[in-house]
Amino acid sequence: MNAKADILNALSIDVEEYFHARVFQEGIGGAVAGLESRVEMSTDRVLALLAAGGAKATFFVLGQVAAAHPGLVRRIAEQHHEIACHGDGHELVSRQTPDEFRTDVRRAKAVLEDVTGKPVIGYRAPNFSIGRAQAWAYDILLSEGFRYDSSTYPILHDSYGDHTASRFPVEVWRHADQKRRGRSPGSSA
Template identity: 50%
Template sequence: MQLAPVTNAFTIDVEDYFQVSAFAPYIARSEWDLRECRVERNVERILDMLRRREVRATFFTLGWVAQRYPQLVRNIVAGGHELASHGWDHQRASDFKPQGFYEDVYRAKALLEDIGGVPVVGYRAPSFSIGRTNPWAFEELERAGYRYSSSVYPIVHDHYGMPEAPRFAFDATGRGFIEAPPTTLRLGSRNLPSSGGGYFRLLPYGISRWMLRHVNEAERQSAIFYFHPWEIDPEQPRVAGVGRKARFRHYLNLQRMEARLERLLADFRWGRMDHIFLGTAVTNA
């Protein structure tokens, strides 16, 4: 008997090119308002792509962006997509103490709900910055009214990662608060990143497709794919003084990204995070 296709989560981290963590040493937050913002036009291109494919997605949106571009938020909601939180201004969760983190995620949630007119129940930490040093973050998210997070990346990485974490959705607090990690493929004793971002631009498309198909067909699990609006924008301004590694990671294959996304949308079944993971049976961490 042929099994039904698994529905995967298509997610977008709504931030502009100058807000990425790798550029933090080169661009102060006080300079953000002086930079050319391109997030609004890029999100509109993504919304058009999803409309053509009849796909509903989850947009993890910065409060900073929502405050300046409220119509962008309304357009996300009008398209039938899930509006979720990426915190206020892309400060890593690991840089906060518990009360400060609570205030950041509560502030972002309140603004998004006020503009979008819908409940905001999902959160993704900037740079996947929840891990072994700050498990208290789940308690603070729950206190702020969130129901799930997608913030723990179970890989080895120089900026983030918790490779010993569960690979699939789990109860992070013992009270039903779900952590749904970005997708990895288990190969030997290592987890390989398989969920998008720079890896999706670096690897040949066929490898990314094979990884996601393995998770769907062999493990019968929903995959979580993510990317950023600036990744479909090869004409974005270049940031001066950026180190070689950060420059390579950020600008690699931007010109190929949109066509690859079109293929990805055609090759898999996609949906919103809240529709896929809330109400799903999960295991305790």
Template identity: 50%
Template structure:
């Protein structure tokens, strides 16, 4: 079954200093003074995708796109989907509805000016749409997006709606929400959509989970990671907490090779194509 299903591969395009857990060490007003590494990391990802003739969706920060428009064009010219990760990587749950709408509208405009076509998809930083701010979905629809991938149906210390639907669903506004993939096992949802779990756990766990979702649920998975996760040479922040350092730095030197295996073991496509008729 896994061989018959095309899954959706997604990349959240942000740099190492924009990660929410490292925010105390990189004030937003100082971002322009921090050396960026996002371009070289995205170029590596593009080469890995080209090796397997795989397509993906790049949820890109407007802040990054403004500074690297040529990188966004390279993504689009290679046949990948350019989608939005908002402008300034602020959690949706930390903004007012008005500020959130302004942020995601600005990001959409910046990206569309670069690629010259509509940007359909949006993903909230840190999957920051939860039960306390479901109003964000209405804002996403008002901004003109067709789909969101901002809900993770798991229990986590920073995000998650454990009882949310596991697969794409349509909201009253017409917006489609595409939750990050979970595997149902032992009566609960387990993260199966990549991110830190892809680095922290053995590769065989991710392969087993995706294959199980494809075979048992007969549904495509949606998987994600970040460009900084293929960059073992990125600057370290020794002042960060032990928990943050563990989550952020473990197995950075193994991620690129794991991605090669992932691309070889499954079929991958753009989110807007894989889930075109999902809900």
């Protein structure tokens, strides 16, 4: 097979409000009540661009956004893009206990699957916040029905990423059930 044929150019988009961004949250002390929602307007612009270019993408959608804007999630899915999960409340994995993380991803996955009627198998942590110290999260993602993770960023950065991680997808195996496996770009956990 031609080596070029093995390269997949994958485009992904995180679907959240501007006020879900960590720097914004810190700047306003978490007081988001009453702020204008812009996620439908901005995501519809992205959808139009993708349609014009004939491109498909994966949309990592926040559970809270899906609950508040189910019509938006349906529009994304109806245009044959992949719906994946960006967690529920945009809390960093590195600031959650395993139980809190499980509750967060379970709630978000359930909302997304309820809205689209299809299984959601992909996950990306807020701010790519699964590093080496959060490898426990892979076990939870597997047991909650996820099959790939896109949370490790292979760069040197002050608040996230693992610059030693692979730039390419790697398989994550667990001995307890070798039939189950997940794929994690940039992780060798």
